Amino acid sequence: MESQIKKYLIENAVEVFGQQIESSLIQFQKTRKDVEGDLTLVLFPFVKILKKSPQEVGNHVSAILSAKFPEISKSIVVNGFLNIVLSPEFWVKALNQMNSEEKFGYQPENSGNTVMVEYSSPNTNKPLHLGHLRNNFLGYSVAEILKANGNKVIKTQVINDRGIHICKSMLAWERFSPLNARGERETPQNTGMKGDKLVGKYYVEFDKQFISEAKSFIQKWEKGDFSGVSEEVKSEFLRLSAAKEGKDEKAVKGLDDKIKDLAKNQTSILRDAKEMLIKWEARDPETYLLWTTMNGWVYEGFESTYKAMGVDFDKLYYESDTYLLGKDIVVEGLEKGIFYQKEDGSVWIDLTNEGLDEKLVLRSDGTAVYMTQDIGTAVDRFKDYPDLNGIIYTVGNEQDYHFKVLFLILKKMGYAWADNCMHLSYGMVDLPTGKMKSREGTVVDADDLMAEVVDKATEMTKERGHLDGMTEQEKEHLYALIGMGGLKYYLLKVDPKKRMMFNPEESIELNGNTGPFIQYAHARIQSLLSKSGVKDFNSKINVRTIGHEEQELIKQLEEFPSVISEAADTMSPALIANYTFELVKLYNSFYQSVYILNETDEDVRYMRLVLSRNVAKVIRLGMVLLGIQVPDRM
RNA sequence: GGCUCCGUAGUUCAAUGGAUAGAACAAAAGUUUCCUAAACUUUAGAUACAGGUUCGAUUCCUGUCGGGGCUACCA
Incomplete structure (x- = not known):
């Protein structure tokens, strides 16, 4: 209209x-x-x-x-x-129209572009945490929203599986894992631990040893003992220590960090890890086998976490596969004069004309950095999918600068598609206790959190649910559906661009602007419909007048298509969440104020049932876009 | 320091430059002979500060104050 x-x-x-x-x-x-x-x-x-x-x-x-x-x-x-x-006729007509469309609000499949959505770029050393949950739910949801708008979507992740940090956990496992009675080191099989957790444990172990060795160096140096270190290190330490004199707290901290870095570089454990990386790059069979084995454990662990989250991927990219291509492209760019080489052999790009800095794209020893890999990965993707129109990178906003530089480099390299690459930059998740820090053990583990919300949902559902006649399996499914629905909704209802506060207690709430509140409305409508005895909802509604609340509801339903399209334009699942919440509130109010099954006028009764049916449909279609399932009973 | 994002009820979040700034939670008071009360109905409460642009500013611009992030030959 x-x-x-x-x-x-x-x-x-x-x-x-x-x-x-x-x-x-x-x-x-x-x-x-x-x-x-x-x-x-x-x-x-x-x-x-x-x-x-x-x-x-x-x-x-x-x-x-x-x-x-x-x-x-x-x-x-x-x-x-x-x-x-x-006029009332207008609203009745609108309701009849939407009632006839099973996928009301969705565009026809494959009527749009082909888009790749990257989300979840895990580090194989660290189990997934709360931040990854926001990232994954957001990326998955945006992919679904784009699909609903007719786009063909390829969901992908890039796995950060190479580099010095990987060698750290490998080294620590070889060195510190206790042997069991059969003389084996710890494995997921013999400990029952999840693979990603086991590897993560040894990464932490490495860090502990690393820091303690570095500390002992500093203590020695402070006593004037410089045995075993080079003159350069000695004079650098003395220079940094002297510089602390008379500086404020912040400056002293900065200098202390530099001293720590200096000491870290002297540790034998880091040296060994570096040696391992060189061996890995040379494809040393033993190192490679260890790498493959431990990565296998991690992937298995991630797989089970992803399954619990309800997210999936169409295609995986591994940095171990793409970093070499990135290096080739840097060489090409060097020949074209886009990059330049410094005396020590390192390769840079000068972006000062664009208001940015100079950026390293290849180390002096010829090894790849983060940027190199990302260039390679992007090019690789457009090679794999020739009809690809663009890539959306779902990555935290602390990397705004990185992506600005990446897209600029790609553009300078002459890739026309660079303009269609976008950084879906989301805000950090804060805890009431402050920031999540792995050092301080304040990281909220993804598996633990999901288990917790499902437990809570189980408890609450047993207390007040309507579960008679359901099998144990159906009940388990329902508990998971409610718990995960609540968690997803909680993380998706706020504008992705903004940083958000994660309150563990609120995340498992069932009242107010929550997932279970919406799921409940759906279950209640399903119950209503099944009790109505009406089997066929295809016939047209035949009423002359329509109540105020009914009209408000139809009006809200009518907006669904434009909400979907706006959510795609702004890449914001929050719009869907807030829209659905409004719809449910309107419906609940309507439900409370009129009779439906007991309405005596057959035509009015049917109209109210059709209206309810379409509210349930839109709830379901909306929640699908958030990756949330809705139950028929709860 | 430079670059960048953000400051809205006690708290967590809304508001393409538009009407009297919406919700939820928490607080207070109500609603079950009827379709699932995980519901509904009331009440109280906010745009950090100072300027500017505009018929109209939470929104745009400038400055002040406060907070986050980036500023690695880490990823």
Whole structure:
């Protein structure tokens, strides 16, 4: 309706306004709740053109529209706004229309572009945590939203499986794992530990040993004992120590960090890890086997976590596969003069003209850095999928700068698709106790958290659920569905760009703006429908009038398609979440105030059932986009 | 220091430059002879500060104050 009126006004602008007008001048908005009307046209933009008062403009436009559109039963001018009231017939027709569409609000499949969505870029040394949950749920949801808008979507992740950090956990496992009775080191099989947790444990172990060795160096140096270190290190230490004199707290901390780095570089354990990396890059069979084995453990662990999360991927990329391609591209860029080489052999790009800094793309020893790999991965992807239109990178906002640089480099390298690469930058998740820090053990583990919310859901559902006649398996499924629904909804309902506070207690709440609140509404409607005895909802509704609350509900349902498309444009699942919450509140209020099954007028009863059915449908279609399932009973 | 993002009820979040700034939680008071009360209905409460642009500013611009992030030959 809105678009029809808009179209009409633009096409007949000369007649209505006496001149052609920009389409941006036609602004519609939702009518305020406390004012009569279904649709509101903002009149201010026309006031200047017509040089009349808002009231006169309103009357003028109102008369024209009323004559043209029979759906408009009346229109009222208030304070510069034209509030349009649509007829009951219009709303009944709208309800009949949406009732006939199974996928109401979705665009036809493959009617849009081909887009790759990358989310979850885990480090194989660290088990997944709360931050990954936001990342995964967000990426998955955006992928689903894009699909609903007709795009073909390829879900992917890039696995960070090479580099010095990987060697650290490998080394620590070889060196520190206790042997069991059969003389074996710890494995997921013989300990029953999840693979990613086991590897993570040895990564932490490495860090402990590493830091303690570095500390002992510093203690020695402070006593003036420089045995076994080079003159350069000695003088650097003395220089840094002397510089601390008379500096403020912050500066001293910075210098201390530099001293720590200096000491870390002297440790034997780091040296051994570096040697291992060189062996790995040389494909030393023993090292390679160890790497493959331990990575296998991690992937198995991740797999089970992803399964619990309910996310999946169409294609995986491994940095161990793409870093070499990245290096080739750097060489190519060097020949083209896009990059330049310093005396020590390191390769850089100068972005000072773009307001950024110089950025390293290859180390002096010829090894790849993060940026090198990312360049390689991007190019690789467009090679794998020739019809790909763009990539969306779901990565935290602490990497805004990295992606700015990455896209700029790709553009300078002449890749036309660089303009279609986007960084879906999401905010950090904070805890009430402050930031998550692995050092301080304040990281919320993904597996633990998911288990906790499901436990809580189990407890609450047993207490008040309606589970008679369900099998144990069905019950387990329901508990998981409610627990995970709550968690996903909690993480997705806020604007992804913003940092958010994660309150563990609130995340398992069942009341208010929560997943279970929405799931409950769906279950209640399903129960209603099955009790109604109506099997076939295909016949048309036949009522002349329609109640205020019913009309408000249809109005809200009518907005679903534009919400989906806006969610895709802004890549914000939060819009879907908030929309659905509004819908459910309206429905609950409606449900409370009228009889449905006990309504005596058959036509009205049927209309209310159809309305309920469509509310349930839109709830389900909306929640699917968030990766949340809705139950028929709870 | 440079770059960048953000400051909205007690708390967590909303608000394409539009009408009297919406919700939820927490607080207070109510609603079950009826379709799932995990529901519904009331009440109280906020735009960090100072300017500017505009018919109109939470939104845009400038400055102040406060917070986060980036500023590695780590990934």
